[in-house]
Amino acid sequence: MAQEAKVDTEFTIPSVCQICDTSSNIKWMCFECDLFFCLQCESKFHTKSKTLAAHSKIDIEKCGTKNIAEVIRKECGQTICTNCVMTNSHKDHTLNSIEEAYDGKVQEMKKFQKRIQSEIPLYQKTEDNLKGVLAEAFKQYSYIKEHITWKEKEIIKETKHYAKKLLDTAETEWKTIEQKINQEVTVVNNITENFEKEREIRGHTLPVSKLLTKTFPTIDNTYSPEEEVHQIKLLQHYFTFQSFKIKDIFGYLSKGPGFKLVKTYETSLRGFTKILPLNNNQAIISCWEDEVLQKVNFGKKNMTVETNYPKIKVYDIAVMKNGDILLSKQEGELKLLCEKGAIESFHSFSPFKTFGIHVNNENDIVVGLASSSDGGDGKIVVLDSNGIVKRTFENDKDKDKLKLISCPLRIVTNVDNSICFIEKSNNGFSNSGAIVAIDEEGKLKWASTRLGSSFHPADLSIILSSGLIVVTSYSYRCNLHVLNQKGKSIFEISVAELFNNQALFGFGPLSTAIDSEGMMFLADYSTDNYRERAKIATFKN
Structure with a gap:
């Protein structure tokens, strides 16, 4: 049925129908056709065409030319007068007063302006980053x-x-x-x-x-x-x-970051589960096998231990803006390591266990949870700095939908605030996995499931200047994969090539991290009997 349109200007009604050019009994005016026509032409032509029947028209006799629009149709936003409210085309519609609609539009406009104001710095920062990338590229x-x-x-x-x-x-x-x-x-x-x-x-x-x-x-x-x-x-x-x-x-041109070896540090540990760079050439390192958690300094020649924390098994580490350190132990509670060395409970997720943890630029804490390290149900929870839950991302309850989260082992956030994590159905070292990215609403952006059956992601980090994701994987040989923000692999290199094929590492680096200056850290994992000391290597991009 044709819809009656609002009348917001005066107009002159012609003396005869503009369709048949005969009848002087003008009944309708169609805005889309911009024609005045009689009742007969409306029934013979205008309503018989599906396209024309959907046009907006006004009843000249009922509405007139100078009636004031007092209400607005919520469905289509048309303003109508009181004479047209009870017509067949409007009587079943939801109507609001002009004042209410106006106030709503004002509030909508204010929200839009507020969003623009909040996003302008982000776009300015993005522009600065792009200019920086352009300068670096040149x-x-x-x-x-x-x-x-x-x-x-x-x-x-x-x-x-x-x-x-x-x-x-x-x-x-x-x-x-x-x-x-x-x-x-x-x-x-x-x-x-x-x-x-x-x-x-x-x-x-x-x-x-x-x-x-x-x-x-x-x-x-x-x-x-x-x-x-x-x-x-x-x-x-x-x-x-x-x-x-x-x-x-x-020589030849190679794609991807040009990582160059800077220094290799030998340690007394058997391997590293996680390395987290801090400021001033410092880092927090953990070794699951040796139950060691340390704060270390990287000097020009050697790595020295600044603080030995109490004996503890730590799987993942994140640092908050106030300097407090969060610890994931694959237990029901997320732990907090205060500056004085005390370990306290920060938040309980029981019966779920904590796995990957990360603190984003807004000081929010992103925690990967799983009911079991062997798979099962998993979810990702976002906490504020006080431990209050802000958002929770879970699998769709629909059994036919793809299960995205079972055991999020490592987590990072990218420049577009998307959450990237290593997803594995089993935490054993022999299982393949994928890198999954979800947006701020928890919707799937991409999943890197096409990197082959030998792709065993162990850790991941973000190159802040470009948003590239660096992933370490281990199989018969250990590789570095560089993914773009769409999850496509754009660069791959073996760790042996990084070291010019020198046998400097053992089983392979399971932990990788990139600090704010672009320095990449690779932490070794070695439990063989031939070389007891694991190593940490630094690379400059």
Whole structure:
């Protein structure tokens, strides 16, 4: 049924219908068609077309041209007068007064302005970050261009020098051979000439008396070439063409962060479960096997232990803005390590157990919970700094829906406030897993389930300047994966390549972290009997 439209301006009604150009009994005005027409044309044409029937029209006779709109239709936002309220097209609709609708729109506008005000700094910060990334990208491009040009000149220079050296050696050898052989050829020619003369003389018949007294050369007096000349061919060099790939000599471009090894620190521990960088070259480290929790300093030469906390098994660590440290022990309570060293209960999640924990930029605490380390039901809870629950993200109760959360092992938040976590159905070290990202409402953004069956994510961290996610995984060899904000793998490198294939690590780094300056930490996990001390390595991007 056609809908009656609001009248907010005066208009002039034509003398005849604008459809049939005959009837002077004008009944309707259609806003979409911008036509005035009679009752007959409305029934014959306007209501028979599905498209035209949906247009908004007004009854000229009932509404007139100067009635004041006093109410508004909630469904479509049309303002109507009191004469039109009880028409068939409006009597079943929800109506509000103009004042109420106006107040509601004012409040809506204020909320919109408030949201804009709160988001402007975020976009300004994003713009600054993008400009920073652009500057870094140009710096990196300039560095690459300079070094490629330098490498090109060096290779050309070295190639010319080496080629000249080979050519000089070959030419010297050739001159020596040519000289010796020519000397021998001269000797042979002289002997040949002498033999020819002797043959000519012998061709004449000698008297018997001279023939009896003639002395002929013996074999010992005949010519024999120098032994060196015979062997000279065997001793001559020949050129072997060496096939090669130019990238193996020149180098090549690699995608992803250019992590360069800065320092390797040896420790007295068997391995590390978690490393969390602090300010001033400090970090909190934990070793589950040794039940060790320490605050350490990274010096230019060695790593020193500043604080040894009470013997405790810690799975994950996060630090709040006031310096208090949160500890996940895979138990029902989230623990708080105060600055004085006391360990207190911060929040109870029983019967669930705590796994991954993280403190975001707003000082909210994101906690991954699971009913069991072997899988089952899991959820992610967001607390404020006082331990009060702000949000909870759980699996959809619909059995047909995908189960996103079973055991969130590690958690980080990205620059867009999305929550990224390692999701594994079993906490055993031999099981594959995925990186899952959900938005602020708990809806799935992406899940990196396509990295292969050998993808065993152990830890993850965020490169703050770019939002890239760095993941350590272990299988037959340990790798670093770099994912973009859509979960796509854009870079992968083995830890062996980071260390130039030196055997510096044991089973592999299970913990990774990147501090605010972009320094990456890899903490070793080693329980073998051949090397008792695990290591921590630092890399600069």
